[in-house]
Amino acid sequence: MNYLLHLLVYFDIYLIVALSLNLVVGYCGLLTLAHAGYYAIGGYAYALLTLQAGWSFLPAALAGAVIAAVLSLAVSLPSWRLKGDFFVLASLAVQALIFSALYNWSMADAPLGSWKNLTNGPFGITGIPRPGLFGWTIATPQAFAIFATVVAAVCAFVLWRLKVSPWGRLLLAMREDELAARGLGKNTRLAKVQAFAISTALVAIAGSLYAAHVRYLDPSSASLDEGILMLSMVIVGGLGNFRGPIIGAAVLILLPEALRFLQLPDALAANLRMLIYGMLLILMMHFRPQGIAGQYRME
Numbered sequence: 363m364n365y366l367l368h369l370l371v372y373f374d375i376y377l378i379v380a381l382s383l384n385l386v387v388g389y390c391g392l393l394t395l396a397h398a399g400y401y402a403i404g405g406y407a408y409a410l411l412t413l414q415a416g417w418s419f420l421p422a423a424l425a426g427a428v429i430a431a432v433l434s435l436a437v438s439l440p441s442w443r444l445k446g447d448f449f450v451l452a453s454l455a456v457q458a459l460i461f462s463a464l465y466n467w468s469m470a471d472a473p474l475g476s477w478k479n480l481t482n483g484p485f486g487i488t489g490i491p492r493p494g495l496f497g498w499t500i501a502t503p504q505a506f507a508i509f510a511t512v513v514a515a516v517c518a519f520v521l522w523r524l525k526v527s528p529w530g531r532l533l534l535a536m537r538e539d540e541l542a543a544r545g546l547g548k549n550t551r552l553a554k555v556q557a558f559a560i561s562t563a564l565v566a567i568a569g570s571l572y573a574a575h576v577r578y579l580d581p582s583s584a585s586l587d588e589g590i591l592m593l594s595m596v597i598v599g600g601l602g603n604f605r606g607p608i609i610g611a612a613v614l615i616l617l618p619e620a621l622r623f624l625q626l627p628d629a630l631a632a633n634l635r636m637l638i639y640g641m642l643l644i645l646m647m648h649f650r651p652q653g654i655a656g657q658y659r660m661e
Contacts, residue, residue, distance in 0.1 A: 367507040371575050373615050374507075374514035375568050380595040380607035381521045382564035387593070388601040389530065390557050391537035394453040395589045396437050397565055399460030400430040402584035404566025405573035406464065409487045414475040419493035419500075423570035430566035431559040438558035442551050457589055464581040486580030493574040510571055517564050518608075524560070525604055533557060537602070598646065600653030609654050617642070 383397050407426030411417040417425070436459075440452040468483030481487070493500045493509065500506050524530050535543045536550050543550050573579045582588070591614065599610020618639050646654070 364503050367503045369616065369619060370507045371510045371571075373611060374510040375571050375575070376592075376595060376611040376615055377514050377608060378517045378568035378571070379565055379592050380599065380611040381518055381604075382561045382568070383592055384596050384601065384604075384607040385521060385524070385533075385557055385561045387596050388603070388606070389525070389533040389537060390554060392441055392554070393450050393593075394437060395450060395586065395593065396453040396456040396460070397561075397592050398586070398589035399457045399584045400434065400562040401565045401569040401572075401588070401592070402460065402464060402579075402581070403430045403433065404569030405579045405583055406481060406487070406569075407566070408570035408573045409490045409579050410475050410480070412491045413487070413489070419495055419570070419574060423567050426566045426570050427563035430562040434558040434562040435555070437562075438555045441554050441558070454586075457584070457586060461581055461584045461586075464584055481581070484581060486578060488578050490573050490577040490579065492577070506575060510575070513567065513571060517567060521564070522604055529553070529556075534602070594643070598643065598653055600655040603655060606653055606655040613654070 379397070379401060383394075386392050386394055386397075404423070404426035407429050408419070408422045411422040411425055412419075436456050437453050441449055444452050464481045465484055467479070467481045468485070469478040472479035474482050474487065493506070495509075500509050532543065532548055532550075532553055535546075535548070536553060540550050569583065572583065595610035595614050596607050597610070598613055599608065600606030618636075
């Protein structure tokens with residue numbers, strides 16, 4: 363039972379991740395690899411504020427979201443001038459900077475959370491408190507699964523309302539023809555900044571959920587592998603619609619776990635599972651390149 367609850371929490375976390383990334387990749391048409399960096403920023407902000415300042419989940423997660431939204435300017439401002447491969451490289455540079463900062467911002471003799479040892483480097487942060495809300499500590503797996511599902515549902519509702527709003531239609535118009543949208547008097551630069559800020563704020567909340575669930579955080583949460591996994595969820599599920607990222611998150615979270623139940627030799631199980639997993643993704647992208655529920659296909 364705890365295993366199923368663990369999978370549910372992971373699905374909730376990556377549901378927020380995929381839906382928030384789809385706001386930029388699917389609706390704006392801007393391919394970014396920096397999302398994992400902001401996910402880690404949210405997790406580290408939550409860990410430090412709960413450990414060092416004694417904050418509860420809600421203010422700590424919101425503070426992480428604000429920090430991530432402000433730092434999203436490092437990606438959204440280059441998007442004004444850089445397009446295509448050049449923007450992807452710029453976002454990759456931001457991801458590398460965030461990972462490097464998390465990995466190296468430490469000093470052996472300095473206390474955790476100080477200016478000299480903000481992240482504890484490659485050793486990570488342990489003993490992250492369980493989330494508390496209005497004086498109630500969410501201590502059991504069942505309670506945390508319900509809590510994570512509620513947070514994911516709230517984030518999904520916010521993103522759905524944005525999608526059907528005039529602002530969401532502006533993003534779709536920018537994706538199709540940004541020059542035409544400008545010709546209609548729309549401020550596309552401001553819309554990009556807003557989209558990146560909302561996207562990174564929500565993925566930071568997902569990072570806070572992850573830190574609260576695992577109770578340990580290290581720089582691997584900001585790795586390029588993590589960023590590619592997040593992007594794969596959006597692409598596999600389908601770009602530019604609301605249901606695509608939900609399907610993509612479910613497939614990429616649950617499929618590797620389903621492969622665990624194959625009766626494979628212990629010595630080869632891990633490698634064979636990843637090989638089968640990779641082959642299934644390649645076949646799916648060959649026969650369904652627009653994604654399982656995709657409507658929009660990036661050129």
